[in-house]
Amino acid sequence: MTSLSGAGSRPTRTSNVEKRDRLHSALLAIPALLLVVLVLMLPLLWLVLRSFQYEGALSLGHYANAIAGPNLGHLGDTVSLALCVTAAAALLAYPTSYAIWLLPRRLAGMALLFIMLPFFTSALVRTYAWLILLQRRGLINSFLIGNGLIERPLQLAYNFLGTGIGMVHVLLPLAILPLYAAMRSVDTGLVRAAASLGASPARAFWTIFFPLTMPGFISGTVIVFVLALGFYITPAILGGGRVVVWATLIETTAVYDPDWGAASALGVLLLAVTLAVLSCASLLSRRVFGSSRHA
Amino acid sequence: MSHCNIGFSRVLVCAAFALVLGNGATQAQESLTVLSFGGNFQEQVRDAWYKPAADKIGVRLIQDTLTTVADLRAHVQAGSKSWDVVQMAGASCEAARQEGLLENLGLTAEQLSGIPPEMVTDKYVGVLRYGDLLTWNTTAFKGRAPSTWADFWDVKTFPGTRALDARPTFTLEIALLADGVKPGELYPLDVERAFRKLAEIKPHITTYYTNGAIATQLLKDGEIDLMPLYENRVYEAIREGVPLGYSQQQAVNDINCLAIAKGSTKIEQARRFIAAIAEPSMNARLANHTFSSPANIRATETGVIGKERLTQLTLSSEVAASQVTMNYQWWAPRNRDLALRYKAFIGQ
Numbered sequence: 001m002t003s004l005s006g007a008g009s010r011p012t013r014t015s016n017v018e019k020r021d022r023l024h025s026a027l028l029a030i031p032a033l034l035l036v037v038l039v040l041m042l043p044l045l046w047l048v049l050r051s052f053q054y055e056g057a058l059s060l061g062h063y064a065n066a067i068a069g070p071n072l073g074h075l076g077d078t079v080s081l082a083l084c085v086t087a088a089a090a091l092l093a094y095p096t097s098y099a100i101w102l103l104p105r106r107l108a109g110m111a112l113l114f115i116m117l118p119f120f121t122s123a124l125v126r127t128y129a130w131l132i133l134l135q136r137r138g139l140i141n142s143f144l145i146g147n148g149l150i151e152r153p154l155q156l157a158y159n160f161l162g163t164g165i166g167m168v169h170v171l172l173p174l175a176i177l178p179l180y181a182a183m184r185s186v187d188t189g190l191v192r193a194a195a196s197l198g199a200s201p202a203r204a205f206w207t208i209f210f211p212l213t214m215p216g217f218i219s220g221t222v223i224v225f226v227l228a229l230g231f232y233i234t235p236a237i238l239g240g241g242r243v244v245v246w247a248t249l250i251e252t253t254a255v256y257d258p259d260w261g262a263a264s265a266l267g268v269l270l271l272a273v274t275l276a277v278l279s280c281a282s283l284l285s286r287r288v289f290g291s292s293r294h295a
Numbered sequence: 296m297s298h299c300n301i302g303f304s305r306v307l308v309c310a311a312f313a314l315v316l317g318n319g320a321t322q323a324q325e326s327l328t329v330l331s332f333g334g335n336f337q338e339q340v341r342d343a344w345y346k347p348a349a350d351k352i353g354v355r356l357i358q359d360t361l362t363t364v365a366d367l368r369a370h371v372q373a374g375s376k377s378w379d380v381v382q383m384a385g386a387s388c389e390a391a392r393q394e395g396l397l398e399n400l401g402l403t404a405e406q407l408s409g410i411p412p413e414m415v416t417d418k419y420v421g422v423l424r425y426g427d428l429l430t431w432n433t434t435a436f437k438g439r440a441p442s443t444w445a446d447f448w449d450v451k452t453f454p455g456t457r458a459l460d461a462r463p464t465f466t467l468e469i470a471l472l473a474d475g476v477k478p479g480e481l482y483p484l485d486v487e488r489a490f491r492k493l494a495e496i497k498p499h500i501t502t503y504y505t506n507g508a509i510a511t512q513l514l515k516d517g518e519i520d521l522m523p524l525y526e527n528r529v530y531e532a533i534r535e536g537v538p539l540g541y542s543q544q545q546a547v548n549d550i551n552c553l554a555i556a557k558g559s560t561k562i563e564q565a566r567r568f569i570a571a572i573a574e575p576s577m578n579a580r581l582a583n584h585t586f587s588s589p590a591n592i593r594a595t596e597t598g599v600i601g602k603e604r605l606t607q608l609t610l611s612s613e614v615a616a617s618q619v620t621m622n623y624q625w626w627a628p629r630n631r632d633l634a635l636r637y638k639a640f641i642g643q
Contacts, residue, residue: 070639077642135518136456136501158502241461241503244642252638255365256631258394260372 051264062265078246082228085167090221093175101183119173127234130166131157158240166234171227175220182216215289222281226274246270326355327564331382333360343584348571354564364390371396371557378556379565385623386464386630388552392418393627398555398562406570409593419554422572425587426526426546426609427465433538435520442542444473447521450499455520458513461503463637464626468547468619469523482622503641526609530586544614549621
């Protein structure tokens with residue numbers, strides 16, 4: 001593994017010119033960094049501080065409330081929904097990306113366009129589109145009943161299933177894109193070399209191609225998982241109130257609780273879970289892929 | 296490039312002039328920023344009240360929107376002073392009063408005459424009321440029509456898909472009325488009994504709606520046959536041709552209040568604006584523009600409201616005695632806990 005990825009790395013030549021270029025590009029990032037600090041980090045810091053102020057004193061009271069009662073169950077539901085969505089997205093993304101990768105360049109561009117187009121459409125619109133498809137008198141149920149396949153409409157919307165379907169559709173492009181990029185960067189000569197050494201196509205795929213695409217696969221699935229954890233619109237609409245996820249819990253708390261600290265604590269908890277997942281994933285991929293670099 | 300820059304600076308100079316001139320022109324008439332829920336509803340309220348009231352007291356009307364007390368809370372806590380008058384639902388008004396998000400109303404009893412005393416506090420005044428009505432798709436129930444909340448629970452006589460509000464306000468009241476609690480004995484709500492009654496109907500609820508627009512759409516699509524729905528939504532959908540039936544029996548009525556946002560720099564104008572809207576003949580105008588009812592009991596005597604509308608008003612119906620007015624003072628301190636409990640209940 002290490003030697004394989006080492007083959008793709010740049011020769012180590014650090015001239016003064018290169019150092020200066022790096023400094024310049026770092027300077028270019030300053031305005032953006034300032035913006036991030038100003039509009040993202042500072043409010044976030046404020047949020048964290050508020051979550052530790054309970055009834056005027058420094059305390060963990062908001063956190064005690066946040067994990068009290070049925071909330072832990074909601075957290076469990078949120079994580080299991082995110083896991084299901086991620087698994088489905090991963091299973092769909094790999095064959096899709098592989099099929100696109102096999103296509104001739106021009107057709108692949110077209111196929112990617114079809115994946116990107118819904119991606120550029122608002123998640124709200126896509127969620128409502130799914131509602132129209134999935135509801136009692138929606139297209140899917142009408143089709144199934146019309147063809148005599150079922151007698152009573154299936155309950156596809158306003159539950160865990162419908163929410164999952166909608167979320168997979170909304171998040172799928174985010175799994176496909178890094179994966180496809182990873183596939184594109186695979187040196188096909190390596191696959192041919194494996195074949196010339198007598199590996200069957202399946203063997204060449206599983207020992208050469210698949211491991212080389214893993215970094216893209218992992219980053220895609222991690223992105224999907226992290227976004228699924230904090231997803232609001234789709235569970236709120238396709239869940240019909242019956243799917244309580246962390247983000248809708250934050251919304252309810254923020255609306256009804258006069259103390260922002262309560263909703264802040266919920267937000268900080270979600271952030272902590274997200275960061276934990278991210279660092280686990282990065283640790284895992286570093287351990288598995290050694291020095292290989294990935295997005 | 297340079298030509299382009301000159302062009303741009305000219306535009307800037309012109310814009311600056313326009314700003315200065317514009318300011319000069321508007322200083323002659325001060326503005327008042329008024330907030331409501333947006334959408335169709337706000338347009339109707341603007342035509343019925345805001346515009347004529349602003350004209351009457353001689354201010355220029357600026358409109359903005361808010362959804363719940365949370366928006367006002369964020370606004371006040373940010374130290375912003377740009378909002379003057381807010382229109383909110385009953386429980387939000389009371390929560391805002393208790394959280395200190397409102398200026399003193401400072402209106403005399405004379406200025407508010409005709410407004411029922413329970414709708415008047417030191418910080419806000421109720422200016423309209425609307426009922427939550429049992430509503431159904433008439434194509435779903437040929438023959439016998441449901442009429443009470445007990446019928447909503449009666450899934451044998453009235454089979455069909457059902458929806459409920461995703462919030463506990465209205466919903467707990469409805470459950471208790473369905474369970475046989477008399478309108479006069481509803482408050483303080485027996486929360487445990489309400490949840491027990493809700494548990495009975497829960498397996499038959501397809502979805503829980505988060506706002507009136509979604510609820511109306513569910514009826515339009517034929518997705519839901521039976522639900523409680525706000526009366527203005529009911530009448531609007533009927534006007535659009537949706538085949539709906541509704542019952543005014545046991546309607547749960549809530550109010551909208553007007554109040555002055557904390558930090559407003561135009562408290563005097565805001566007071567005059569609110570007084571103008573509370574006054575019977577102006578208050579009555581609402582009935583001609585929306586499907587809500589004016590709060591002022593003398594509004595019906597002003598002759599402003601059309602005959603047909605007068606008979607539609609929930610509170611003037613023959614079954615008014617079976618109806619209840621939501622006790623938002625009871626709700627305000629309990630809303631958070633009950634909202635979370637109800638959310639967990641429907642998510643189980």
